[in-house]
Amino acid sequence: MHIAITGAAGFLGQRLVKQLLARGELRQHPITRLTLIDQVEAPQPEAGNIAVTSMAMDITQPGALDSVFEQRPEVIYHLAAVVSSAAEADFDLGLRVNFDATRALLEACRKRELSDTRLIMASSVAAYGGDLPEVLDDMTALHPQNSYGAQKAMSELLVNDYSRRGLVDGLVLRLPTIVIRPGRPNAAASSFASSILREPLNGEEAICPVPVELPMFVMSPGKVVDALVHGAEVPGEALGAFRAFMLPGITITVAEMLEALRDAAGEKAFSLVRHEPDPQIESIVASWPARFNTAKATRLGFVGDENFKQIIDAFVTERA
């Protein structure tokens, strides 16, 4: 079993690599080769019998992936992306990485007749937008209000059409907001959602820029990586007429997240969160849908977090 991963040096890529190596098998076949692709060189962990190759390349360059495809990977994780604010700031870069590179991957599979290769792409809640219903479901239209979301939505259509034509065996998972991300706050509008938990759990202050009534749709990094693994194992026939759908996040208000923080780490941690409204962040985050009926993902066996306590506990355990 040869697995190739684009964006392997990224947050999810690195975690996925770790988990695949720990499992040692995928689709009931031992993993023999992992090809890690990223524009920055992905760390190459100890891997016993598994041949791990890290390739630093820009996947938007023509022919960049030829040598990978010669090896006929049986599973491809396509995680390389230019994320939302960067794709909004540089429209051409976003189109090239988020859309054209996906198309090039699909074409490479077609050219090499890798029709049984499972291609798993990560899409986003940011692909939704516009006048949304209270609860979204698998038939809610994608009316993205940012270029990142538009590029993801276009890629979804392409993955679906290549799969429908039998040129590849594709699958697109739309990810909820990931909480709790380790590390430092970043420029993402959703950064606070990790900050208000991570920093107090580390005994540090954090700022909450949104009203605590705000609901969000979240999933822990651990469950997202589990879903990526499961995405390789779901039979193609089960995927139905459209191969992109939302993963089962949990809907939770900021107040409920903070309550869970108090339960897990006490009053002191809870009081480290200062409330300083930032209307700009609020207006962005409030436009993201927070309630989903993820029937398709659930039917296909994708599993979310059970409750928010579990998300906090997993973070604390991992950090220890």
Add this chain to the structure above:
Amino acid sequence: MHIAITGAAGFLGQRLVKQLLARGELRQHPITRLTLIDQVEAPQPEAGNIAVTSMAMDITQPGALDSVFEQRPEVIYHLAAVVSSAAEADFDLGLRVNFDATRALLEACRKRELSDTRLIMASSVAAYGGDLPEVLDDMTALHPQNSYGAQKAMSELLVNDYSRRGLVDGLVLRLPTIVIRPGRPNAAASSFASSILREPLNGEEAICPVPVELPMFVMSPGKVVDALVHGAEVPGEALGAFRAFMLPGITITVAEMLEALRDAAGEKAFSLVRHEPDPQIESIVASWPARFNTAKATRLGFVGDENFKQIIDAFVTERA
């Protein structure tokens, strides 16, 4: 007012040209120039004061449209397309014409800073598919089950995103199945829907390849061209968060169409229709939805046919 039309030698293109020349104005400005673009040379009608130029070119060739964009058209109708069966048969050609050429048009507008240029693209009911609800509305997801529909859906997202970014003033009209097309059958899977009326009205035999219970969502060529004209006049601010939507067709079964044929032209005409099931055509057409709540189009002032009799009468009058 300079108007450019791609696909101007096509069925809708030619009718649109005729109607624009008859009106002489658009958006309350006299039309001064019409540029007709098609891979086959579009007929150049008598046009009085209006400068009509017909350019035979393949719009997928790089730089093909440079000379048109130098003239800074204020309205662009993008009608050039490879229709459903042809796009299914030749995947690359479909992608190139239905998607890449749309992207090239948008890029050309961006490069020339034609941010006020109204770009009107024709999309299709074929962009819908999958496990659809009984009645579709403006928030129903596009899960196309054919490459033509996928390419149209991708183009919609791109037109919307370029418009959202203020790079062009775009608009996409999803057309119902057009009935009755004059002339001969074409490569569209829906070609039969015109054939089974047109041929008998002309005293000729026709073949119905689908079960008569099949419901369709249809609009007459006259109303479609009216909608294209109206599409140039709707203010951009009124278009809301997503600039693609379905036009107000009417829902009718094949049996009801044939009944209307019998009412209009008698038993003899009715009996000229032979029923020869074609599973390939049926599988494509049956995946197209037939019931829509077209609230957005109606709110924006788009008007459909009143009933099917009107559609037949219009065809007969026109032919005379």
